[in-house]
Amino acid sequence: MEATYKGYIRAIHGHIIEAFFPENIPPIRSILFHKNEKTEHLFEVETHLDHQRVLALSLGHTEGLKRGLPLYTYNNPLLFPVGESLLGRVLNFKGDPLDGKAPLKEVSYISIYKPQQDYFESIAIKGIMEIGIKIIDLLSPFPQGGKVGLFGGAGVGKTVLLMEFIYKIARYYQGVSVFCGVGERMREGHELIVEMDNLGVLDKSVIILGQMQEAPGIRFRTPLSAITVAEYFRDSGRDVLFIVDNIYRFVQAGCEVSMLLGRFPSRVGYQPTLALEMAEIQDRLISTEKGNITSVQAIYVPADDITDPGCASVFPYLDTVVMLSRSMASQGLYPAVDPLGSSSKLLNPEIIGERHYQIALEVREHFARYRELKDIIALMGIEELSHQDRLIVKRARRLERFLTQPFFTMEEFTGRSGVHVPLEETLKGCEIILSGKMDKFPEEAFYMRGGIEEIL
Ligand SMILES: Nc1ncnc2c1ncn2[C@@H]1O[C@H](COP(=O)(O)OP(=O)(O)O)[C@@H](O)[C@H]1O
Ligand SMILES: [Mg+2]
Numbered sequence: 001m002e003a004t005y006k007g008y009i010r011a012i013h014g015h016i017i018e019a020f021f022p023e024n025i026p027p028i029r030s031i032l033f034h035k036n037e038k039t040e041h042l043f044e045v046e047t048h049l050d051h052q053r054v055l056a057l058s059l060g061h062t063e064g065l066k067r068g069l070p071l072y073t074y075n076n077p078l079l080f081p082v083g084e085s086l087l088g089r090v091l092n093f094k095g096d097p098l099d100g101k102a103p104l105k106e107v108s109y110i111s112i113y114k115p116q117q118d119y120f121e122s123i124a125i126k127g128i129m130e131i132g133i134k135i136i137d138l139l140s141p142f143p144q145g146g147k148v149g150l151f152g153g154a155g156v157g158k159t160v161l162l163m164e165f166i167y168k169i170a171r172y173y174q175g176v177s178v179f180c181g182v183g184e185r186m187r188e189g190h191e192l193i194v195e196m197d198n199l200g201v202l203d204k205s206v207i208i209l210g211q212m213q214e215a216p217g218i219r220f221r222t223p224l225s226a227i228t229v230a231e232y233f234r235d236s237g238r239d240v241l242f243i244v245d246n247i248y249r250f251v252q253a254g255c256e257v258s259m260l261l262g263r264f265p266s267r268v269g270y271q272p273t274l275a276l277e278m279a280e281i282q283d284r285l286i287s288t289e290k291g292n293i294t295s296v297q298a299i300y301v302p303a304d305d306i307t308d309p310g311c312a313s314v315f316p317y318l319d320t321v322v323m324l325s326r327s328m329a330s331q332g333l334y335p336a337v338d339p340l341g342s343s344s345k346l347l348n349p350e351i352i353g354e355r356h357y358q359i360a361l362e363v364r365e366h367f368a369r370y371r372e373l374k375d376i377i378a379l380m381g382i383e384e385l386s387h388q389d390r391l392i393v394k395r396a397r398r399l400e401r402f403l404t405q406p407f408f409t410m411e412e413f414t415g416r417s418g419v420h421v422p423l424e425e426t427l428k429g430c431e432i433i434l435s436g437k438m439d440k441f442p443e444e445a446f447y448m449r450g451g452i453e454e455i456l
Contacts, residue, residue, distance in 0.1 A: 006032075009069045015058045015215055016260045017043055019071055025054060029113060031078055032056055032071045041065060042094070044078065044217065046261055057217040057257060059093070080225045081107035082232040087176065090193055090207040093222040098209060099193065112224040114231075114284060122286040125319060128346055129294065131168050132420035135335060135403040136322065138430065139360055140342040141352065143319040145287030148296045151306065152324030157336050158298040159188060161324075162243050163195060163409040164335075165296055168420070170201035175239035177201070180226030181209040183219045183249025195409065212249075216260070219253035227284050234291035242285060242293050248300040250281070251310040270309050282317040306341075320344035333404050334448075339367045356423070359430050363399055366434070370396035391436065398433050401446035402455075416448055425451035 007021035019032060025048060026032065032043040041064075043056035058065075059078070081095040083106050090099040097103065125146035130137055142148060152158045162179075169175045181189045189209045196202040206229055210222030223244060230242040244250075251274065258271030266272040285295045297318075302308050304326065315321075323341030328334075349357040369392050373385060382390060408418025429452035432438055438446075438455075445455050 004072065006073050007071045009034075009065065009067055009071060010053070011067065012062065012065055014260055015062060015217055015257075016046075017056050017058065017065070018049070019043070019045075019054050019056055021052055021054065025051060026073045026075055029077045030073055030075050031059075032073045034065075034069050034071055039064060042078075043071070044221070046257075055261060057220075057260070058215055059217045059221065060215055062215075077111045077113050078221060078225070079109040080112050080228045081109055082229060083107035086206045086229060088203040088205070090189075090209065091225075093208070093210050093214075093218050093225045095225070110228060110232075112221065112228045114228075121288045123288060125287070125346075126292070128352060129173075130423045131165065132172065132422065133164065133168075133335065134405055134421050134426040134429075135337045135339065137421075137423045138356075138363065138403070138426050139339055139347070140320045140322045140337070140344045141346045142294065143344070143346055145292035145294055146319035147282070147285065147317055148294075148320045148322060149314055149318040150296055150298045150322045150324070151301050151311065151341075152298075152336075153301050153304040153326055156324040156326055156329045157334060158300075158324060159184075159192075159245055160407065160410060161322075161335055162245055162296060162298060163192070164407045164418075165241065166196065166205065166243065167199050167201055167408050169241040170199075170204045172420070173239060173241075175204070175241050176233045177205040177241045177243060178226055178230045178233065179205055179207045180223055180242070180244040181207065181211055182222050182244060182246060183210070183212050183253060184246055186211045186213055188245075199409065216253045216256035219249060220257050223247070223250050223281055227281065230293050230295075231284065234288065234293050237291050239291060240293045242295040243297075244295070245298040246300045247281075247297045247314060248302070248310055251278070251313065255310075268309055274309065274313050278313045278317075282314075319346065333400060334407070334410075335404070337403075339364060339403070340371065356427055359427050359434070362434055363430055366392055366396040366399060391439070394439055395433055395436070397443055398438060398441070398446050399430065401443055402429055402433060402449070402452070404446075404448050405450065406448050414448075419450035421450050425453075428452055429455075 007019050009017050010020045011018040026045050028045055030045050034041045042059040045054050045056045047055040081104050085105050092098055125143040128141040129144040131142050150158050166177045189211050208226040210218045230240050233240045254277045255271045285293050287293055299311055299314055321343050323338040324336045325338035329336035405419050406416035432452055449455055
């Protein structure tokens with residue numbers, strides 16, 4: 001198909017251009033481009049100002065642009081390559097390799113947008129997926145084919161946990177991972193590739209990056225490109241783990257784009273289209289008869305304020321919430337999962353069974369009471385507590401340590417070998433600690449270990 005000369009740039013406002021089309025104005029979301037020997041500039045049509053003028057979002061840098069430059073279009077939206085050969089590759093938002101390896105082969109190009117998803121295609125989650133991480137399996141189990149939100153401020157261990165998930169899925173589930181990096185530091189993207197290669201999981205993964213240094217338009221569209229890949233593998237019958245680090249950066253990019261387009265902000269400065277943009281992402285991350293997409297979405301919590309509308313926009317879609325705690329991270333209690341802030345729709349006796357449910361409940365009760373008592377202990381000392389409360393504190397502190405564990409992906413840094421603990425062992429361990437049989441063991445004995453046998 002030939003792209004023909006269609007229009008030209010009339011004005012440039014940062015990352016937004018105004019383009020003029022004497023006839024046949026291109027549809028919303030079609031891609032406009034300008035190419036010369038050295039560079040290519042891409043734009044996506046966002047607004048029709050009148051029957052000849054559009055506002056378009058730059059998908060890239062804006063150096064060298066000037067008024068009067070001719071624009072071409074195929075009247076297509078952004079297309080992304082899909083195919084088996086994507087496995088093991090690192091790509092940008094339009095499918096260009098970032099790994100310096102050979103160009104992609106045997107791929108077909110499809111739109112990153114999808115017409116309204118057929119609601120009835122979506123199937124319910126198929127139960128829980130054991131991940132082998134004690135505190136997660138116990139208190140915020142993974143929904144097979146559902147959505148997990150991983151909330152946390154900067155530096156509390158979101159990325160480390162995501163890496164461990166990728167490793168587990170590759171090793172224990174033979175699934176495919178699609179990792180989408182949005183708006184985080186470029187170095188993290190690089191580290192990720194090296195690490196995945198070392199762990200031997202790169203050939204079961206596709207990495208799509210639109211990091212911090214990229215234009216807002218790119219950060220805004222990268223998740224849709226990555227979702228297109230996840231859908232492709234799902235529709236070819238695979239179990240897909242879709243990981244995004246970090247969906248909050250997508251919200252931020254949308255906010256930047258909205259401001260550039262001159263839209264009035266709504267709640268606390270966020271874009272008026274926030275809910276719509278989030279829905280467009282979430283409604284595609286679904287499981288169907290053909291295959292599953294289990295997604296884990298890291299969500300940066302600005303100023304550790306979970307009520308921030310950017311964070312809140314993700315909440316309604318989640319089956320499981322994993323909340324990371326700064327205070328636990330600072331005590332070295334990794335993974336720093338807050339047992340009281342985390343929750344899951346799956347924590348229901350009909351799904352996880354009566355035994356698991358009761359143990360989870362009792363563990364949470366111990367942590368809740370321990371938290372209440374912390375102030376009293378700080379003021380008056382543990383001796384002032386009732387015998388019953390002292391036992392609760394004792395067991396809560398042992399549980400807190402028992403629920404830490406060394407990660408495979410951190411072996412190099414911690415010097416401890418990673419462990420995979422089946423749910424059954426986690427349950428057994430908690431039961432024994434709750435029963436008081438381990439009250440005599442020193443607290444350190446429980447720290448960074450595997451199952452309870454190892455401690456006994
Ligand atoms: N499970 C863990 N085991 C050991 N150290 C960890 C663990 N999780 C996080 N850390 C430490 O915390 C640092 C920050 O973690 P990171 O995942 O990069 O945070 P975030 O992505 O939330 O900003 C890591 O570099 C590491 O030193
Ligand atoms: Mg991170």
